[in-house]
Structures are given as structure tokens and as C-alpha cells.
Amino acid sequence: MTPPAGAAAFLDSAGWGGAAILPLAGDASFRRYFRVEQGARRAVLMDAPPPHEDPRPFLAVGDWLVERGFAAPRTLASDLDRGLVLLEDFGDARMREVVDAEPAREGALYAAAVDILVALRRHPAGPFAPYDRAVLHREARLLVEWYCPAVGLEVDLEGYRAAWDTVFDHVLTAEPVTVLRDYHAENLMLVGDGLGLLDFQDALAGHPAYDLVSLLKDARRDVAPTLEAAMLARYRGATGAGEDFTRAYHGLGAQRNAKIIGIFTRLWKRDGKPRYPTLAPRVWRYLERDLAEPVLAPVRRWFDANIPPDRRGDPMAIAA
Structure with missing residues (x-):
């Protein structure tokens, strides 16, 4: 669960420069997730590395859900060429x-x-x-x-x-x-x-x-x-x-x-x-x-x- 290459630069460009990147979870796919902490702010970094993963469908479905009042994580920033997405953090109460x-x-x-x-x-x-x-x-x-x-x-x-x-x-x-x-x-x-x-x-x-x-x-x-x-x-x-x-x-x-x-x-x-x-x-x-x-x-x-x-x-x- 080493942070992906380019994560620090991506976070800096998104206004999260110097934030801590902590392992959060992986799953059955190639996607990995990290918690990003900067002072009192928290977010989730999705690493969906191309060519194995494409975050675009996630963003499209998430937007569709949010527009209709469902609680999907809002997208804070993205670099689709690198497969990096910064998301609203829903916490740990699964x-x-x-x-x-x-x-x-x-x-x-x-x-x-x-x-x-x-x-x-x-x-x-x-x-x-x-x-x-x-x-x-x-x-x-x-x-x-x-x-x-x-x-x-x-x-x-x-x-x-x-x-x-x-x-x-x-x-x-x-x-x-x-x-x-x-x-x-x-x-x-x-x-x-x-x-x-x-x-x-x-x-x-x-x-x-x-x-x-x-x-x-x-x-x-x-x-x-x-x-x-x-x-x-x-x-x-x-x-x-x-x-x-x-x-x-x-x-x-x-x-x-x-x-x-x-x-x-x-x-x-x-x-x-x-x-x-x-x-x-x-x-x-x-x-x-x-x-x-x-x-x-x-x-x-x-x-x-x-x-x-x-x-x-x-x-x-x-x-x-």
C-alpha cells in the first residue's frame, strides 16, 4: 500500500499540499484507497491505475446519484490520465x-x-x-x-x-x-x-x-x-x-x-x-x-x- 507515483503532486495541485497519505483499503480489483489528512481535513484518494482501471464510470455514476439526492462521495479533484481521484471521506463506520x-x-x-x-x-x-x-x-x-x-x-x-x-x-x-x-x-x-x-x-x-x-x-x-x-x-x-x-x-x-x-x-x-x-x-x-x-x-x-x-x-x- 505504497502511495502511487504522482500522488503528492496531484494532491498539491488540488490544494492538499503536504497532506499525509495513509493506507486505507484495497479490493478484489486493481483499485486501492488511501486516507488523506491535512490538519482537520480528511479525504479519500482512489488509485485506479490505467490500463487496468478507469475511474470515469465511477465518477459518472456518482454524479448521477448525487444529482438525485443519494449519498455518494463527491469528487473533490481528479487526474484521469493517472487514475487518481480525490473523494469525500465517509469515515470508518461501515x-x-x-x-x-x-x-x-x-x-x-x-x-x-x-x-x-x-x-x-x-x-x-x-x-x-x-x-x-x-x-x-x-x-x-x-x-x-x-x-x-x-x-x-x-x-x-x-x-x-x-x-x-x-x-x-x-x-x-x-x-x-x-x-x-x-x-x-x-x-x-x-x-x-x-x-x-x-x-x-x-x-x-x-x-x-x-x-x-x-x-x-x-x-x-x-x-x-x-x-x-x-x-x-x-x-x-x-x-x-x-x-x-x-x-x-x-x-x-x-x-x-x-x-x-x-x-x-x-x-x-x-x-x-x-x-x-x-x-x-x-x-x-x-x-x-x-x-x-x-x-x-x-x-x-x-x-x-x-x-x-x-x-x-x-x-x-x-x-x-
Whole structure:
């Protein structure tokens, strides 16, 4: 977490000359984050180094959210050629750690997160690419491209695509909304009386159930089925969403978690990040809950025929 080359000059040009640059966080991508401190002022420095990263989508989505009253970090300065962006600092009170330390607040904080999605649904989708059938298939395919080979399985690829195609018929009928795509407790910050949004640069225009899935089937922390049911009911009650929404919720839940299992395997096999496969058993549990739903029957049959129960879990441990 050494500050990027040019960071000091960038901060000087932005009016933050001589500021301390302290390591803050990295993530599964090439992006890194630093806290910048100058006297009583604090900001966050994003290092999104080209050609691996491009901060422009983050800035565009952030501006779109702020213009509509959502709490996204405001951009203080940027050098897009270097991939450096100075952002408003939302502090350290991340929803994940607050809920873990104060379990009594879990229901209220998840309700607040659901209410943001209700509000987001009231706006027409932003000028973002569509979350269409091609994208859904490409993401679901990550499981058979990375996970299945890692655990020694040769599977029916054409049958996999055909099974998902049937399910996607249920998730491509709703009026699209802006989908932030990584909406969960580690990307939500307690800011003032509400929640601030992070990690939304991959936003697309898609089904309103997707971000609810991301929140309630969280790959990084257990969300109890009772809490999931209560929050799904809260969203449906606030929006008037019917059973078609619930079918799409389960279909997208299975799709997202198949994708995540593939991504976690790729992070291990390709990128040398062995922490991520250890999260896969939780994701498998979410996936198997959704596979039990009637709308997932074709996909469930494929899984039953191609991935035995003893090959579902941490791919690193299974392959050992």
C-alpha cells in the first residue's frame, strides 16, 4: 500500500499540499484507497491505475446519484490520465462492522438499505448499459469456466446455457432501474442519519431485484433467512411488487451467486488471492436455497446432474 507515483503532486495541485497519505483499503480489483489528512481535513484518494482501471464510470455514476439526492462521495479533484481521484471521506463506520458489533441494529440498518433501493426504483434508469440476457449469461458462465475445472469436473456446457435461458425469461420483463451491482454491507457507510454508497462504478440498467439480492445474499456475511424474508417483504410492501418480482429475485439470486463462485475461484487461480475461495461455502448455501425454488427447476436439474454435493464448497479445499 505504497502511495502511487504522482500522488503528492496531484494532491498539491488540488490544494492538499503536504497532506499525509495513509493506507486505507484495497479490493478484489486493481483499485486501492488511501486516507488523506491535512490538519482537520480528511479525504479519500482512489488509485485506479490505467490500463487496468478507469475511474470515469465511477465518477459518472456518482454524479448521477448525487444529482438525485443519494449519498455518494463527491469528487473533490481528479487526474484521469493517472487514475487518481480525490473523494469525500465517509469515515470508518461501515455497515458490516457496525452490525457485527451491535447486532441489535441489524434490522434497522438493513431496513434503511432496503429503503434506498425503494427510492432508487422511483427514478428512471440512468444512462448506463443494459443488464441484458448476454450479460447475465456471460456472468453465469464464470462458474463453469473457473469453478468446475478447478474441482476436476467436465460439465454439460450447452445444457447449462439452455437451463439459464429459461430462467432469464422471468428476469427480463421488468422496467429497468439503475442497478449498482455490488450493494451490500461492506459497501454501505453510516453517514449522518443515513447510509452512504460506495463501489458503484459497474452500474447497469437492469432488474430492480438485483441489488436486493446483492444485499440479502451477501457473500461476505451471513444474512439469516428470517431477515432476508422480512426485508423482501418490506421492499414488496413499499413498491407493490408481486410474485413475478419474487421469482425474479430467486432467479437473479442463483445467477449472481453462480457468478460469484466463479469469480472467487478466478481470484484464487488467476490472481493469487486465496482468501476468496474460503467464502464460497456461504455462497453455495445461498445458491442451493434458490435452486429449491420452482422458477429454478431447469437450473437445479443441471446442477444435480453435473456438480455432485461433495464438489460444492471451497474449491481450493476440494482440489487439495
